[in-house]
Amino acid sequence: MNPHHILKEGYMLVQNANKKWKARWFVLSEDQLSCHHKKNKSLIINSLPLQGCSIVCPCPEYLDYNTQGLLKLHVPDGEELYFQAGGAEDRDRWAHALGAVIRSLSTSKEIIHDKMSFQDFHTFANVSEIIGAIQDPDAGIESANHLRGGVVYKNCFTGKAIVDWLLRWSLVRNRGNGSAMGQALLKLGHVQEVDLKDGTSGVSPKFSDNDKLYRFTSINLGAKRNSFYDSTDSESSSSEDDDDDNDKEEQKMKKGKILKEAFLAKKRHIRKGWRVMKVAVRESPPSLHYYRAKFAAVTEEKFPSKTVLLETCKVMEIIKPPSSKGSSSTSSGLIDASEPRSPRFRLVIRSKKGKTLTFQMKDEQEKVEWLSVLNDIYSRSATQQGDTISSSSAGGDTAA
Numbered sequence: 289m290n291p292h293h294i295l296k297e298g299y300m301l302v303q304n305a306n307k308k309w310k311a312r313w314f315v316l317s318e319d320q321l322s323c324h325h326k327k328n329k330s331l332i333i334n335s336l337p338l339q340g341c342s343i344v345c346p347c348p349e350y351l352d353y354n355t356q357g358l359l360k361l362h363v364p365d366g367e368e369l370y371f372q373a374g375g376a377e378d379r380d381r382w383a384h385a386l387g388a389v390i391r392s393l394s395t396s397k398e399i400i401h402d403k404m405s406f407q408d409f410h411t412f413a414n415v416s417e418i419i420g421a422i423q424d425p426d427a428g429i430e431s432a433n434h435l436r437g438g439v440v441y442k443n444c445f446t447g448k449a450i451v452d453w454l455l456r457w458s459l460v461r462n463r464g465n466g467s468a469m470g471q472a473l474l475k476l477g478h479v480q481e482v483d484l485k486d487g488t489s490g491v492s493p494k495f496s497d498n499d500k501l502y503r504f505t506s507i508n509l510g511a512k513r514n515s516f517y518d519s520t521d522s523e524s525s526s527s528e529d530d531d532d533d534n535d536k537e538e539q540k541m542k543k544g545k546i547l548k549e550a551f552l553a554k555k556r557h558i559r560k561g562w563r564v565m566k567v568a569v570r571e572s573p574p575s576l577h578y579y580r581a582k583f584a585a586v587t588e589e590k591f592p593s594k595t596v597l598l599e600t601c602k603v604m605e606i607i608k609p610p611s612s613k614g615s616s617s618t619s620s621g622l623i624d625a626s627e628p629r630s631p632r633f634r635l636v637i638r639s640k641k642g643k644t645l646t647f648q649m650k651d652e653q654e655k656v657e658w659l660s661v662l663n664d665i666y667s668r669s670a671t672q673q674g675d676t677i678s679s680s681s682a683g684g685d686t687a688a
Contacts, residue, residue, distance in 0.1 A: 293318055296385045297327075298650050299551035299564050301372035301585055309372065311551065311564035311581040316385055319393060321361075326562075327553070327650065338386070339393045340364040342480065343506040344443060345383035346376075354587050359383050362443065362503070364483060372585045374550035374566065387506025391477030394505065418469070419478045422453060423507055429453045434501055436484050444482050444503040447496045463497055470495040480505055544570030548661045550654070551581050555646035567647060569658075574598040574665045576637065576645075596645065601637050603662050605655065608632040635659070 296316040301309040302323065312333065313324040322335045345359040350370075357373040359382060373379035422428045429450060431443045450473075451466035460466045473479045474495045481492065482501035492500075549568035556563055564581040579593035610631050633655035637645045649655040 295389065296382065298378070298382075299327075299374065299553075299581065300382065301551075301581060303370055309582045309585040314371075316382075316389065318389060321386070336361075336363065336369075338390050340480070340483065341386075341390055342443070342503050343383050343386045343390065345379060345507065352587070354585055357584060359386075361386070366439070366441070368442070374584070375546070375548075375568075377548075378550055383506060390480075390505045394477035394480055395475065415472060415476060415478070418454075418459060419473065421457070422450075423504060427457075431503070431507070436501065439484075441482050441484070441501055443507070444501045447498055447500045447502060450479070450502065451497045467495055467497045470497070474502075477505055479503065544572045544575065547571050547665070548658065551584075553648040554578065555648070557644075562648065565647075569598075569661055569665070571665070574668075578645075596637065596639070598637075598662070598665055601639050603666075604636045604638065605659065606634040606636060608634065635662075 294315055294317060297314065299311055300314050302312055302314075304310055313327045313329070315322045315324065319339070320335050320337050323333045325331065325333060341364065342362045343359060344362065346355060347353075347358045347360050347370075348355050350358060353370070354372070356376050357379045359371050359373065359379055361369040361371065363369065371382070373382050429445055431445055434441050434444055434446075447467075447470060450470050451460075451463050454460045454466040454469055455463070460469055470479070471494065474481070474493075479502045482503055484501065547569045549566065551564055552567045553562040554565045554567075555561075565578045566581050566584040567576065567578045569576055574597070576596045576598055577593065579591060583591040583593075608631060630651070633649040633652055635647050635649070635655070635658060637647075649658065
């Protein structure tokens with residue numbers, strides 16, 4: 289299997305060395321997460337191997353950040369990396385995909401000469417139910433910081449604590465059964481042993497009902513399970529766009545129910561190029577709200593933003609065919625014309641006054657999702673007068 293097969297890709301925010309948030313294009317493969325400046329750029333800013341990492345999502349305790357799209361990645365050396373996805377739904381998809389990859393890497397690392405034996409044990413719940421209950425923020429096992437050899441290990445717990453929890457909730461009959469369930473969770477990649485740096489011991493494939501430290505591969509994942517099949521489970525600037533409405537009407541529109549939100553590339557109108565924006569479609573009134581992606585990480589809302597009433601607009605789909613023109617550079621710096629870009633899927637929102645907004649989707653699936661939401665809004669709108677979302681396939685950009 290190709291280790292660089294793309295499982296998920298898209299824009300997320302990440303903190304740089306100065307703790308400022310930057311929008312970057314991330315690509316998740318079967319063994320690593322790579323970071324690029326923009327889509328279709330071959331230059332990799334950073335590449336993170338996922339072996340031994342763990343994912344924490346959601347992160348409601350971090351009050352300095354907008355936690356709606358926040359997820360945290362623990363790397364083996366103890367560093368914590370923070371990412372902001374385009375919303376709660378996108379965050380859960382990223383968290384599940386990352387968790388599934390990490391579990392896959394954990395379960396594929398088996399020691400051939402030391403087969404892991406399973407004991408017979410009795411339990412009143414399957415593994416999927418147990419891993420959900422054991423991560424419950426109120427009744428689940430408590431993850432805490434542990435000091436070993438002068439080093440603090442975050443968000444972990446002892447093997448003994450796992451068995452104690454299973455016994456307390458009568459999920460197993462005795463400590464032997466609890467150790468067997470711990471072994472199952474370890475083998476399936478739901479928990480991983482913390483690799484201590486004090487030299488006392490290495491990572492073992494056998495679960496231990498003692499003070500050995502473990503952590504969850506992925507904590508409190510959302511309900512979305514369609515990003516990556518997990519076989520281990522048992523079951524632009526402010527002068528560029530439309531004029532602002534008055535502040536009161538603007539605030540009213542911002543409070544409508546969000547039907548869909550994501551990071552999308554928006555075409556600049558005065559200067560050439562694209563800028564990553566946070567875009568949200570709201571139900572009442574039917575409107576589209578957007579602003580610079582970097583503001584998605586902050587908790588206060590005093591930043592430049594735009595709102596467009598969809599009832600007075602027309603939406604057009606544009607599909608630009610693949611082209612080798614402008615293909616990305618190779619590692620040698622040469623243009624590789626043998627690897628044409630994929631088709632580019634765009635949505636153009638045009639007002640009655642002729643002003644346009646052009647957004648580019650990452651792939652056809654994302655385009656279909658946005659079209660579905662917009663079509664639903666127009667079908668329910670009382671002001672709709674026969675306008676439908678049209679489709680166009682063009683070599684040039686028809687949305688000036």
